[in-house]
Amino acid sequence: MRSQVLQETAVRYFLEVVKTGSIKDAALRLNVAPSAVSRQVARLESELDTLLFERRARGMIPNAAGELLAAHAKRTQQDIERVSGDISALRGLRNGHVRVISTEGFAFDFIPTLIAQFREKYTGIQFHLEVCPQNEVARQVRDGEADVGITLSAVPEPGINQALRHPSPVLAVMANDHPLAGQRQLSLAQVVAYPLALPPKNSSVRQLLDISCSRQGLHYNVAMTSNHADALVSFVSTGGGNGSIAFYGELSLRTRLQRQSLVAIALRDREMNERYLEVQTRASRVLPDAGRAFVQFLTDAIRTGG
Template sequence: MSTASPSTTSPPALAPRRVLNQRVLQEVALRYFMEVVHAGSVTEAAARLDVAPSAVSRQVARLERELNTLLFDRRARGMVLNSAGELLAAHARRAWLDIEQVAENILALRGLRMGQVRLAATEGFAYEFLPTLAAQFQEQRPGIVFSLRMGVQSEVLRLVREGEVDLGVTVSLASERGVAVELRHPSPVLAVMAPGHPLATRRQVSLAQVLAHPLALPTQASTLRQLLDISCSRQGLTLEAVFASDHLYPLVSYVAATQAITFCGETALRQHLHAGLVTAVPLRDREMNERHFEVQSMAGRQLTDAARAFVAHLRGGLIH
């Protein structure tokens, strides 16, 4: 006789309302629950934990009985958190991050200048800006180690919200749910071109002026491209690219070698500008001046000493 997959079995009956055994939120049940969250199914979670799927199912069922609520929507292809599950997962992430923070504080009390800072950033900050600042920071605090993950804005936000990184470095147009902003600074979009371009000596240009020249543009998935499309639509302008890429630096390299123009913020271009490879001219269009550089953390968590110190270091790096 075939048996149903643990990820698609019927949910357990809920217990009558009673006093919650809070120890269940600190035990193996919570660890198994979070593994299901990450894996998306009981079977895959069990494989990662090297236990039987029935053991994982029992622990998840125990949590649901104690909390008197279902935590997952059980679907044919796996398990997806419902609203109650989202709340519990957020609690678990904050609790484990708090443990990490306490451990680092204990090391600091012993005079050990050690710790780690886990970063996630969009491409414009991941290639040069953050590695340079991390290296400078380690000159003063050599015991601090860094890890850096690169992704699109939505991926950076996910990593921050789920506590997989300490800090997310990106650009934003509006406040985001589930994140706290540790540092915010204007990051207007600039028109980027070769130093010998006809517009390179202008103090300011408009999108209408820029569109008279060949364009190197990010692809439609880019938040920058979406912002450009919104501004052009408002003004009745049409964007047409002679060169397109889903990465920033091929665009910058292309305009450095041609008479085309691309778009970027100053922070991501800093080394190219200092080297004289390209020139950046401010745009006067309203939407191009509404972006902000942000350093984000998970809402409700306390940053480690190392992460807080690096935020201060970032603040100084923005104005140099």
């Protein structure tokens, strides 16, 4: 076996096939011909004298040897990034790259605002922000596809370090002139008297709402549903027809609340307060200095409400 092959293009192409599950999709992401990807994978298998994938009708799945190589390759990439970051730190954190993955609610306003504030001090740090479903955040952090994850979680995830676990209760969101806008706290019994703007049934907010309403024997009317959380907030901020109400967390609304463009009111109901925001990193990984600095900046901002 020639160990040099593990440092070359072949490994990068191999990892893309692992990620996408097919030669064709990997080629599209790499912007090369499928034959080029196929050749590089075949080269790896020849050099290592073993098959790395199970070829199936619906795609390619890494076998035991493939999983071992993928884990090694990801650790190697992360070690290179960490050393590069440490070298950058000697120059005063002048450059670096941070990959952030988040659920949609935090990605519209909260995280971009914090990234902009962070870059006012560290102008050389580049960011990539990706939005994905809640159940994908921990997986991508664990697999090394992202440095920092921001998500809502009910239970700890294996292989994940919780840099911060912070209460993130669900608030009732409505227009400034809504009949309930002057209340300091509300019950769901009061809220469901008005039409609701809701996310899909598989969302954490909808599940908490349904559990709480079921326990109390409450029923609600839906004015609008959307898988885009900001669309729901925009809908209710204009009145939403007949005083519609949506549900959101404070961090996701922070800028709008500061501008007083809508009202968000706490709920008394137990289930609507049993939700936590997590800032996640991989448990076995030491982040480069740029990543560590942003995690500290992010957690401080959440704790202090800054």
